Amino acid sequence: MNRLSHYKSLIRFPRLTSKPYSSAPSSSSPLSPIKMPVKPKVLRVGKIEYAHEIWQKISSLVEVVDCESANREEFLQDLAGKYKDVTNIVRTFASVAQTGRFDEELALHMPETLVSLSHTGAGYDQVDVEPFTKRGVQVSNVTVPVEAPTADTAVWLALSCLRNFQQGHELLMQGEWLKKKSAGAKIGHSPEGKVVGIMGMGGIGKAIRDRLKPFGFEKIVYYNRNQLPADQEGGAEYVTKEELFKQADVIMISIPLNANTRHSINKESISQMKDGVILVNTARGAVIDESQLPELVKSGKIGAFGADVFEHEPQLAQELIELPNVVSLPHMGTYTYEATKNMEEWAAENVLSCLQTGKVKSIVSEQKNMQIDAKPLLQN
Ligand SMILES: O=CC(=O)O
Numbered sequence: 001m002n003r004l005s006h007y008k009s010l011i012r013f014p015r016l017t018s019k020p021y022s023s024a025p026s027s028s029s030p031l032s033p034i035k036m037p038v039k040p041k042v043l044r045v046g047k048i049e050y051a052h053e054i055w056q057k058i059s060s061l062v063e064v065v066d067c068e069s070a071n072r073e074e075f076l077q078d079l080a081g082k083y084k085d086v087t088n089i090v091r092t093f094a095s096v097a098q099t100g101r102f103d104e105e106l107a108l109h110m111p112e113t114l115v116s117l118s119h120t121g122a123g124y125d126q127v128d129v130e131p132f133t134k135r136g137v138q139v140s141n142v143t144v145p146v147e148a149p150t151a152d153t154a155v156w157l158a159l160s161c162l163r164n165f166q167q168g169h170e171l172l173m174q175g176e177w178l179k180k181k182s183a184g185a186k187i188g189h190s191p192e193g194k195v196v197g198i199m200g201m202g203g204i205g206k207a208i209r210d211r212l213k214p215f216g217f218e219k220i221v222y223y224n225r226n227q228l229p230a231d232q233e234g235g236a237e238y239v240t241k242e243e244l245f246k247q248a249d250v251i252m253i254s255i256p257l258n259a260n261t262r263h264s265i266n267k268e269s270i271s272q273m274k275d276g277v278i279l280v281n282t283a284r285g286a287v288i289d290e291s292q293l294p295e296l297v298k299s300g301k302i303g304a305f306g307a308d309v310f311e312h313e314p315q316l317a318q319e320l321i322e323l324p325n326v327v328s329l330p331h332m333g334t335y336t337y338e339a340t341k342n343m344e345e346w347a348a349e350n351v352l353s354c355l356q357t358g359k360v361k362s363i364v365s366e367q368k369n370m371q372i373d374a375k376p377l378l379q380n
Pocket of ligand 1: 122123124146333334
């Protein structure tokens with residue numbers, strides 16, 4: 001018999017009202033169960049490029065629909081219409097162009113049947129977790145598959161910045177090598193004697209640390225909300241943020257974007273850094289107040305800036321990216337076949353886990369204490 005015909009009652013949240021949260025439980029309290037029979041239905045928002053095998057499996061178990069809403073307005077309408085009974089949503093980073101951010105407004109329009117929202121990426125700043133928590137919706141992101149490719153990108157940017165490789169390449173393309181009989185770029189620096197400071201020692205920060213170690217930097221220091229247990233520090237030294245700013249010649253930014261970190265790297269914090277500091281950002285553009293960067297790079301306070309992410313991407317501050325000591329990439333941190341496939345599979349596994357156990361596999365940190373009355377959506 002088709003498993004779809006067996007469905008289980010789910011923990012649910014209060015019905016929407018004009019003040020939907022007034023009686024909603026907090027993230028640390030149990031959700032009030034409203035029993036409701038639900039037939040699992042997964043909504044995919046954004047294109048699946050490579051993870052076809054696992055989606056075939058999910059499609060054999062439950063109904064899977066692809067979001068066809070042309071824009072946010074239509075999506076809001078469709079959530080009350082053709083998507084009114086979805087139980088799980090999986091979304092991609094690029095789909096923000098289709099639906100806009102998953103903010104409070106979207107959370108309030110989500111169907112009551114929704115159990116989980118899975119983001120296909122590490123950084124889930126496009127999702128405001130709190131309103132989804134208040135509605136009892138589990139939010140998951142992708143962790144492990146993102147770490148190595150993002151760290152590779154960070155290392156490439158750091159070396160390019162240290163050695164002025166981008167400037168050398170541009171001069172070569174302009175025929176300057178032949179004319180000048182020398183590289184023509186500003187003389188670079190070796191890792192020798194330099195201190196690396198890693199801001200944010202999560203999975204990506206650790207992967208950056210491990211990749212930079214063999215290059216021969218003098219020391220790697222890190223700042224994190226909490227010091228890691230000694231066996232996880234991997235030879236990096238825990239310091240305060242101020243101490244990191246004071247010591248580091250190369251600062252690798254690997255912190256999530258949220259209300260606390262937005263613009264946390266700004267003129268004031270940069271003034272605490274060494275003159276000529278190299279800044280590398282593979283996190284999110286908006287953790288830096290980008291408007292202040294051109295002046296700081298031109299003055300030499302920032303020796304070089306390497307970035308895979310920009311505050312208003314894909315819109316770019318032309319004045320910034322045209323500077324010879326700014327190395328820029330169009331958000332390519334995980335832009336490989338393998339990483340994309342692994343990330344898509346991880347997000348799909350979150351959906352599958354929720355269907356089979358009632359719990360997503362990698363819940364976001366804000367929801368770690370959320371009590372989940374896990375009931376599989378699928379009967380085994
Ligand atoms: O930017 C990439 C990600 O957040 O995974």
